[in-house]
Amino acid sequence: MHGRFPGGLGAVKSADAAKITATPVQLLAAASLCVALAASIMAWPRVGSLLLLFVQVGFLVIVAWRLLTVIVSLRHRAAPIAAASTVAPLPRYSIVVALYDEAAILPHLVERLANLDYPPELLDGYLALEAHDQATINAARALALPDWLHVLVVPPGVPTTKPRALNHALSVARGDLLTVYDAEDDPDPLQLREAAARFAVEDGELVCLQAPLRIRRLHKGRDTSPFLDRQFAAEYAALFEITLPAMARMGLPFPLGGTSNHFRVSALRALGGWDAWNVTEDADLGFRIWRRGWRLGVLGRPTYETPPGDLVHWLPQRTRWLKGYMQTLLVHTRSAAGMGWRGWTAMTLTLGAGLASAGLHALSIAWVSAFLLMTLMTGQLLATPWLGLGVLLCGASAAILTTAIGARRAGAPFSPWDMLVAPFYWSLLSLAFVHAFVRLIAEPHRWDKTAHRPDIAREESAQFLEPLVADAGRAAA
Structure with missing residues (x-):
C-alpha cells in the first residue's frame, strides 16, 4: 500500500520505507548474533579462526566477482544511439532537477539543460526547489528559462530531502518518460534520444535505464585535491563502465546512481516514487524495481560530473552514501518477497560488499603494515599470516585491475602511481564508514549536501560545451 507525503508521492508503509531505521526484530537479531559470536569465541577459540577463514573466503568471492564483471562487461558495451529515427513518434519527456542552495550554479545548469537535443514541445522540465530556499527560488525566477522548464516550489514538510522533492515533481510530471539530473550535471545532448529509443524497442519490463556518470575535472585547483579527484574518477569508472x-x-538488479536515471513514468508511479526517508533513494529504488518483477538497463551516452573536491566535501558525501546503503540493507532484509536468490546475491555483492570493504580497508592495511614492519624488524619471514596476506593482495589486485580497465574506458587517468596510492584512498572509506554508522544511529535521515562550485561550472561550460554541441550536430546529421 502506498500513500502520499505532504507534497508528493512516497512510500509510507513502514516495511517498505527507511523512516524506521531498524525494526525490533532486526535489533534483537543483531544483538543475539553479536552475543553468540562473542560467547563462541570465548568458549571455543577455534571459532575465531573459522570466522577469519570465512572472511578470507568472502574476499576471494569478491575477487571472483570482480573478474567476472570485467569479462561480462567486455561483451556488453552499450552502443549509443545517434538519433531517434527508430522512435516515431517521440514520447513526452519530463526532466527533474531537485536543488537546494544552488543559486550560484543555476545559470550553468540551465545552459546545459537547454543544450539537450530533444524537441522542446515534448519536454516537460522542473526545477524542484525547497520552499525555505528563497535565494535559489529568486535566482531561478530571474533567469530566462526555456519555455518547457518550470520552477516548482516543494511545499514545506518533512523530511527535507532530495527524494521528497522528486516525489513532488513526479506528482505533477506530464511525461511518459522521466529523468533526474543533479545541479552540476552536464548530460550528453543525445542522452534523452538514446533512452527513448531503448525504451521503444524493449518490452515493458525494462522500466529504468542508468546513464554512465563520468568525472572530468581532474586538473589541480586551489580548493581541490588531485589525489581525491583522480581516485574518485577512477572509482566511478569502475562502477559505471564495468560493474x-x-x-x-x-539481468541482475543494481543500485542506481543518484542522477541520470531514466524511467517509465507509469512504473515509477506504481512503485510509489522514491522513499523520501532514504538518503540513498537511488540505491533503494533499484532493488524495489527488481522486487516488482521489472528490469534495469544501462545507456551508452554519459553525464559528466565534477568530483566533490577536498576531504571536507568528500567525507560528508561518502558518509551519506554509506549511511544510505545501511538504510537500504535494513529495509530490504525485512522481507524476502520478490528478491529471489539472484536479488539477494546482487545486493550482497554491491551494497553488502561495499559496506564490508569500507569497514575493513583501514584494518586490513594496518594489519599488512604491522606484519611487514615486524618482518623488517626481526629479519625473519613470519609463517602464520601469509595466507591472509595472499588473500588481501589478490583482493587489492582485482580491485586495481577493475579500476584501471574502467578508467581506460571512461578516459580517466589512473597511472601506476595512482594504483600504488589507491589503498590510502580505500582507508578513507573506513573513516566514512565509521561516520556513517554513528550518523545512522544519531541522525538517520539528515541529508549531507554536496557543495557545488559555480567557478568550476563556468570553466567547464567554456571548455566542454562547444565540443559536445559540435559532436551532437555531426551525429544528428
Whole structure:
C-alpha cells in the first residue's frame, strides 16, 4: 500500500520505507548474533579462526566477482544511439532537477539543460526547489528559462530531502518518460534520444535505464585535491563502465546512481516514487524495481560530473552514501518477497560488499603494515599470516585491475602511481564508514549536501560545451 507525503508521492508503509531505521526484530537479531559470536569465541577459540577463514573466503568471492564483471562487461558495451529515427513518434519527456542552495550554479545548469537535443514541445522540465530556499527560488525566477522548464516550489514538510522533492515533481510530471539530473550535471545532448529509443524497442519490463556518470575535472585547483579527484574518477569508472553494465548484461538488479536515471513514468508511479526517508533513494529504488518483477538497463551516452573536491566535501558525501546503503540493507532484509536468490546475491555483492570493504580497508592495511614492519624488524619471514596476506593482495589486485580497465574506458587517468596510492584512498572509506554508522544511529535521515562550485561550472561550460554541441550536430546529421 502506498500513500502520499505532504507534497508528493512516497512510500509510507513502514516495511517498505527507511523512516524506521531498524525494526525490533532486526535489533534483537543483531544483538543475539553479536552475543553468540562473542560467547563462541570465548568458549571455543577455534571459532575465531573459522570466522577469519570465512572472511578470507568472502574476499576471494569478491575477487571472483570482480573478474567476472570485467569479462561480462567486455561483451556488453552499450552502443549509443545517434538519433531517434527508430522512435516515431517521440514520447513526452519530463526532466527533474531537485536543488537546494544552488543559486550560484543555476545559470550553468540551465545552459546545459537547454543544450539537450530533444524537441522542446515534448519536454516537460522542473526545477524542484525547497520552499525555505528563497535565494535559489529568486535566482531561478530571474533567469530566462526555456519555455518547457518550470520552477516548482516543494511545499514545506518533512523530511527535507532530495527524494521528497522528486516525489513532488513526479506528482505533477506530464511525461511518459522521466529523468533526474543533479545541479552540476552536464548530460550528453543525445542522452534523452538514446533512452527513448531503448525504451521503444524493449518490452515493458525494462522500466529504468542508468546513464554512465563520468568525472572530468581532474586538473589541480586551489580548493581541490588531485589525489581525491583522480581516485574518485577512477572509482566511478569502475562502477559505471564495468560493474553496472555487467550486472545489466546478467539481468541482475543494481543500485542506481543518484542522477541520470531514466524511467517509465507509469512504473515509477506504481512503485510509489522514491522513499523520501532514504538518503540513498537511488540505491533503494533499484532493488524495489527488481522486487516488482521489472528490469534495469544501462545507456551508452554519459553525464559528466565534477568530483566533490577536498576531504571536507568528500567525507560528508561518502558518509551519506554509506549511511544510505545501511538504510537500504535494513529495509530490504525485512522481507524476502520478490528478491529471489539472484536479488539477494546482487545486493550482497554491491551494497553488502561495499559496506564490508569500507569497514575493513583501514584494518586490513594496518594489519599488512604491522606484519611487514615486524618482518623488517626481526629479519625473519613470519609463517602464520601469509595466507591472509595472499588473500588481501589478490583482493587489492582485482580491485586495481577493475579500476584501471574502467578508467581506460571512461578516459580517466589512473597511472601506476595512482594504483600504488589507491589503498590510502580505500582507508578513507573506513573513516566514512565509521561516520556513517554513528550518523545512522544519531541522525538517520539528515541529508549531507554536496557543495557545488559555480567557478568550476563556468570553466567547464567554456571548455566542454562547444565540443559536445559540435559532436551532437555531426551525429544528428
